[in-house]
Amino acid sequence: MKIKDVLLCWDFIFALIIAIILNIFMFKYIQLSLIIDILSIIISTLSIIFSLFFAGMSIILTSNDDDFINFLEEDNIYSDIISTFKFTLSITFISLIIHIMMYFIIQLIISNLYTNLHKWFILFPTFIFFYSIFATFNSVIDAIKYAEKRIKYIKLKNKL
Numbered sequence: 001m002k003i004k005d006v007l008l009c010w011d012f013i014f015a016l017i018i019a020i021i022l023n024i025f026m027f028k029y030i031q032l033s034l035i036i037d038i039l040s041i042i043i044s045t046l047s048i049i050f051s052l053f054f055a056g057m058s059i060i061l062t063s064n065d066d067d068f069i070n071f072l073e074e075d076n077i078y079s080d081i082i083s084t085f086k087f088t089l090s091i092t093f094i095s096l097i098i099h100i101m102m103y104f105i106i107q108l109i110i111s112n113l114y115t116n117l118h119k120w121f122i123l124f125p126t127f128i129f130f131y132s133i134f135a136t137f138n139s140v141i142d143a144i145k146y147a148e149k150r151i152k153y154i155k156l157k158n159k160l
Helices: 003-007 010-025 032-061 066-073 077-111 120-159
Strands: 029-031 116-118
Touching: 010 120, 029 032, 032 077, 032 116, 032 120, 066 077, 066 120, 077 120, 116 120
Parallel strands: none
Antiparallel strands: 029 116
């Protein structure tokens, strides 16, 4: 997967737009309690998405019909699906790790009695969260296309 493809994809652009809008309308400093609440929601959401996404990717990877894989590979469809899933799974995992680390860092900051942080402390994690959500959606659409192609292939195979 090329960097250009990632940067010009709708999921990256939408996540960037959300981050820019948040940057414009967000106060310069944010209370730690609000950041902790947001991070808790994000960590819970990403944990669920990561596990479901991983399970879905496993199902596609364990497809045991070599003829069908060869059929998809004629147009590079199978390779594209696998690379998209791999990239999205990596982004979601990285996002989850970043948010968990931030949660622990904020807990340490709270123990030192700081009450506010600069908005940039939440903007990048918010961007990567939305990007991983949109990228996951994109990959699920690819999985649906995979299933549709499989149905077409089975129909063609049965006719022959």
